[in-house]
Amino acid sequence: MRPAIRLGVNIDHVATVRNARGGQHPDPVAAALLAVQSGADGITAHLREDRRHIRDTDLERLRAEVDAPLNMEMAATDEMIAIARTLRPHACCLVPERREELTTEGGLDVAGQSSTMAPKVHALKAAGIRVSLFIDPDPAQIAAAAATGAQVVELHTGAYAQGKAGELERLQRAATHAVSLGLEVHAGHGLTYENVEPVAAIAEIRELNIGHFLIGQAIFDGLPTVIQTMRSRINNATGH
C-alpha cells in the first residue's frame, strides 16, 4: 500500500484577512496550531516579496511555535535565500512571483535558468533545507529540476483546477517521470473538495499543499472541519 499523502495547509490567506485591518487578528500562527491539531501534516506559508499576506515575523513565529514541518514558499531571490538560510525551515518551495499577479500563475521556469538555479538550490540544501521547485507538469521542467539537485518537485495543479482538458493525464505523466529521476512529487494550487481526489489518486504523489479553498471554506465550517473533510477526501482516493 502506498504511503498516506501528507497534507500541507497553506495559511497565507489567514494573513490576508488579518492585514485587511492592520491588526493581529486572525493570527496565522494560531491558525497553524489549530490546523496541526486538526490533522495537517505540515504548514505552508508564502513570504512574498511584497509581503501582501505572510510577514517575516509570521514565519519566525511559525518556526518557533509550531511543532510541525514548515514549508516556506519563496521566490528564488538573494533576499529570500538569506532569510531561509537564517530561519532554516524544514523545506523551501521555490515559486515564480510577479508583483502584479493576483496569485501564482505558471510554474517556475527552471529549464530557462538552470545554471543560476542550481547554486540557489545548493545554498538552501547546505543549510539543511529540503528544496522543492514549483513547476508545471512539463518534461523539460522536470528534467531541469532534477539537474539542479532539488529533492522535490511540486506540480502546479492550477490548469487542472481550472478544468483544462488533458491536465490530469499530464500530471500523471509528470509524476511518473519525476519519480524515475529520483524526485519526490508533491502537488498544489487550486485544489478543493471537488477536484482533489483524482490528483490524490496519482500514486507517486506524497504531499498536497492546499490553502485558499480551505481558508475560505473555514469561514463557513470552521478550520478543524474543513481540514478533516479534506483529509477524508484524500484518504478516499488513496485507500487509507
Ligand SMILES: CC(=O)[C@@H](O)[C@H](O)COP(=O)(O)O
Ligand atoms: C505556489 C502556489 O500556488 C501557492 O502556494 C502560492 O502561495 C499562491 O500565492 P498566494 O497564496 O499569494 O495566492
Ligand SMILES: NCC(=O)COP(=O)(O)O
Ligand atoms: N503550493 C500550493 C499551495 O501552497 C496552496 O495553493 P492554494 O490551495 O492556495 O491554491
